[in-house]
Amino acid sequence: MSEPVTALNGATYAGVARIAELPRRGMITIRGSQESAALVAAVGAASGGLDMPGPGEAVIAADRMLGWMSPDELLLMLPPAEVAGALAALAEGMAGEHYLAVEVTDARALFSISGEGAVAREVLARLAPVDLSPAAFGPGNFRRTRLAQVPAAFWMLEDGSFELMCFRSVAAYVFGLLCTAGEGDAVGHY
Amino acid sequence: MLLLECPCCGVTAEETEFHGGGEAHLKRFGPESSDQEFEGYLFNRVNPRGVHFERWRHVNGCGKWFHAARCTVTLEVFGTYPAQTVEPPQILRELISSKRPGWQWREFT
Missing domain, CATH: 3.30.1360.120 (Probable tRNA modification gtpase trme; domain 1)
Structure with a gap:
């Protein structure tokens, strides 16, 4: 490899x-309604407990970040090794909901x-x-x-x-x- | 230079962060319309001296479309409002009336 x-x-x-x-830093684009409680919970789980950022803000922790991209888009940055786990957490939390999460690291x-x-x-x-x-x-x-x-x-x-x-x-x-x-x-x- | 406020993300920026999308509030005429209506929908645009309503897109920002009301003479921006509206909001029309008494744009006054 x-x-x-x-x-x-x-x-x-x-x-x-x-x-x-x-x-290199792992990046995931997350689209969905930010008013949806399911999305907020799933993003919280996937990001390791980051709060939701307000418009024009980013919530920054030591090795991860959640940025507000648009009213229906978030950007999650985290160590590259954790991307697969975060995507799995999003898929589990958003089962049955309308959303999109894609890795855009590279x-x-x-x-x-x-x-x-x-x-x-x-x-x-x-x-x-x-x-x-x-x-x-x-x-x-x-x-x-x-x-x-x-x-x-x-x-x-x-x-x-x-x-x-x-x-x-x-x-x-x-x-x-x-x-x-x-x-x-x-x-x-x- | 226009200073526009995007109603979707709340950012105020100058026009190079946006992209103009032409006249606002066009009514689409498609299949089963007359040739004249279809031609009007495709080609007929107003080019006013004064109050004008346009569509803009926050292309280098949140990526969303919105509407803007501005003056083509002074480049004053009266206001911006969401794309999901079929006519200029009453509050904005009143604001324009206070600044440009007697204005008219298409069927709106």
Whole structure:
């Protein structure tokens, strides 16, 4: 069996901001009515007890995350080895209900963006039409948006750094964007 | 530049995060309609100077369709509302009336 690899083999960049491709992480797209008690219970069981995120939020724990993608879609991230178990837990909890759960682990690329002060905010503010001021976007916020010409989603961690995901097919493009936006000096706007 | 609020996910963003979907509240004429009705459904669109109703899709976000009411002259967005409506909501029409007295769009005033 061949070893799964990430799109850019863990590429890193160190300018004023530090950009790094993150190791592989298990991802499951879950679609269904978030008002359904069965879905809430099944997602809770599959995620190892994460709370349901509100609109535009992500519930982040040590090695797992539950992100709010749209009114009928959630994204569950967890260690790759636990994906099969989580899918089985969802299938059991949602038996007879209308839902969809699919593993998308290798469909996406993940990056981390960090730097001194608010540098990570500046990098993303250069690329996405999103208000990244501390009043509007803080730890636990999750946003699907556009990064230059491609769709992407990012969320903020407690330490002020960001994690970002995009489609695997545009990983090199997004890495290039992030590196260019992470060049030069900090502006100090935020 | 338009600033639109997606009624599905609550995000406010500028228009490049969205994609325009043309005129809102079209009535479909399909099989058994007259040629004239079918042609109107396919091709006849209003191109007003002022109040306009459009469909938009939050393409780089939650992916949902919604409706928006805006002014084509000033690019002011009066409001957005769910796609699952067959006509502009009364509260929005009253708001537009307070800003653009005497407005008319198709059969709505």
